Amino acid sequence: MSEVSVSPAQRTKSSVFGWTGVLVLASFAWIAIYSHLTDFADAVIGALGLTRNTRLGEAIHFFSYDTPKVLMLLIGIVFVMGIVQTFFVPERTRALLTGKRLGIGNVLAATLGIVTPFCSCSAVPLFIGFLSAGVPLGVTFSFLISAPMVNEVALVLLFGMFGWKVAGLYLALGLLVAIVSGLVIGALGMERHLEDWVRALQTGEAHPPNGVSMSWVERFESGWAHVRQIVGKVFPYLLAGIGLGAAIHGYVPEDFMASLMGHDAWWAVPVAVVLGVPMYSNAAGIVPVIEALIGKGAALGTVLAFMMAVIALSAPEMIILRKVLKPRLIAIFAGVVAAGILMVGYVFNAVF
Amino acid sequence: MKNIKILGSGCANCRNTYALVEAVAKEKNVAVSIDKVEDFPSIAAYGVMSTPGVVIDGTVVHSGGVPSREKVESWF
Numbered sequence: 001m002s003e004v005s006v007s008p009a010q011r012t013k014s015s016v017f018g019w020t021g022v023l024v025l026a027s028f029a030w031i032a033i034y035s036h037l038t039d040f041a042d043a044v045i046g047a048l049g050l051t052r053n054t055r056l057g058e059a060i061h062f063f064s065y066d067t068p069k070v071l072m073l074l075i076g077i078v079f080v081m082g083i084v085q086t087f088f089v090p091e092r093t094r095a096l097l098t099g100k101r102l103g104i105g106n107v108l109a110a111t112l113g114i115v116t117p118f119c120s121c122s123a124v125p126l127f128i129g130f131l132s133a134g135v136p137l138g139v140t141f142s143f144l145i146s147a148p149m150v151n152e153v154a155l156v157l158l159f160g161m162f163g164w165k166v167a168g169l170y171l172a173l174g175l176l177v178a179i180v181s182g183l184v185i186g187a188l189g190m191e192r193h194l195e196d197w198v199r200a201l202q203t204g205e206a207h208p209p210n211g212v213s214m215s216w217v218e219r220f221e222s223g224w225a226h227v228r229q230i231v232g233k234v235f236p237y238l239l240a241g242i243g244l245g246a247a248i249h250g251y252v253p254e255d256f257m258a259s260l261m262g263h264d265a266w267w268a269v270p271v272a273v274v275l276g277v278p279m280y281s282n283a284a285g286i287v288p289v290i291e292a293l294i295g296k297g298a299a300l301g302t303v304l305a306f307m308m309a310v311i312a313l314s315a316p317e318m319i320i321l322r323k324v325l326k327p328r329l330i331a332i333f334a335g336v337v338a339a340g341i342l343m344v345g346y347v348f349n350a351v352f
Numbered sequence: 353m354k355n356i357k358i359l360g361s362g363c364a365n366c367r368n369t370y371a372l373v374e375a376v377a378k379e380k381n382v383a384v385s386i387d388k389v390e391d392f393p394s395i396a397a398y399g400v401m402s403t404p405g406v407v408i409d410g411t412v413v414h415s416g417g418v419p420s421r422e423k424v425e426s427w428f
Contacts, residue, residue, distance in 0.1 A: 089402075089416065090401040090402050090416070091401065094401070117402065117416065117417070119363070119365070119402070119403075120363075121360065121361050121362070121363035121365070121366070121403055122401065122402040122403045122416075124361070124392050124395075124396075125359075125392065125395050125396055125400055125401050125402065125403055125405075126401045126402060128392070128396040128401075129396070129399065129400075129401035130401075132396070197393050198396075221420075225417075225420075229417075320361075323392050324392065
């Protein structure tokens with residue numbers, strides 16, 4: 001059997017063409033479906049013989065509306081972010097941050113934390129990689145705080161459920177917490193609280209950045225792989241979160257949460273933060289629950305503070321960081337970030 | 353015989369990378385010794401910043417995410 005030989009250039013050209021065509025079609029389909037989600041939810045409860053007036057009907061409507069909506073938002077944004085991340089591999093971020101002064105470095109680090117790919121198991125190698133290249137400790141911390149907290153999943157979900165103002169404010173305040181916390185930690189001169197082996201480390205030759213010379217097809221494929229990975233990982237949490245949210249939506253009486261987590265309960269913010277720190281979840285599971293809680297009268301600032309505390313500080317992360325940081329530094333790290341989140345909670349409650 | 357080290361601290365991606373490399377090496381009938389490196393001091397010593405990382409005969413060939421099958425095949 002003879003093979004048709006296609007030159008690599010031709011193959012690439014048709015691949016880009018193919019990809020672009022698929023993406024254009026997908027975008028149209030996406031918009032069409034997204035604008036008809038309420039109709040879909042109505043159809044579902046209609047088929048089940050329920051109305052929105054009943055608790056069960058309301059719960060199922062919420063579930064049928066939210067699940068596809070969140071999924072679609074996730075797929076769209078995670079795909080775009082996956083592509084953006086191919087331009088910002090950690091090696092490049094490190095190169096951008098080396099030698100930057102305190103202040104500017106912190107701002108840059110926090111911002112880059114949004115677009116640099118970050119998986120919590122890489123937190124330590126990344127941390128060490130930054131430090132050994134001469135990125136100041138405070139700047140590295142700004143990155144470490146912003147990366148898990150201000151991620152595309154959280155922003156997408158907040159946008160989808162609360163609109164761009166809330167998402168935008170979360171982004172801005174998340175960055176602020178990261179920047180200020182990093183500045184404070186840097187100013188405290190905590191270098192001597194790094195584990196000894198970290199300070200003594202001589203790293204090997206830095207692995208050259210491999211994102212710089214990617215072709216567009218590789219970037220698209222990387223975006224798609226990112227979607228499969230993130231959506232796959234997040235999906236069970238999401239369903240659980242939406243399920244819980246749907247139950248709250250349908251069955252918890254109106255304003256029930258107002259007494260516990262409402263505007264007048266000033267102590268609710270610190271409690272929310274303290275509760276959130278030892279917990280660990282990803283954004284996808286928490287946001288639908290938050291939406292339902294707010295629908296029942298909880299104050300936005302309180303629940304967002306809770307969300308930030310859950311995502312940004314977690315017991316598993318502290319355990320991992322213990323390998324590179326002495327306990328005092330971990331405590332300061334957690335304390336500074338928790339204080340920042342506390343302030344964010346109060347600000348949100350005051351503004352909204 | 354190729355000496356391969358998979359760098360990673362035990363998350364799913366690292367395990368999948370190990371399995372993938374092992375499977376491809378077997379398919380291609382290449383003799384390999386594969387080690388998992390999980391302690392951070394050693395991982396950092398290679399200059400790898402995102403795990404999983406793959407080191408073949410002392411050279412870092414990949415870091416960050418599970419490598420694609422094509423990439424793994426190209427190493428053998």
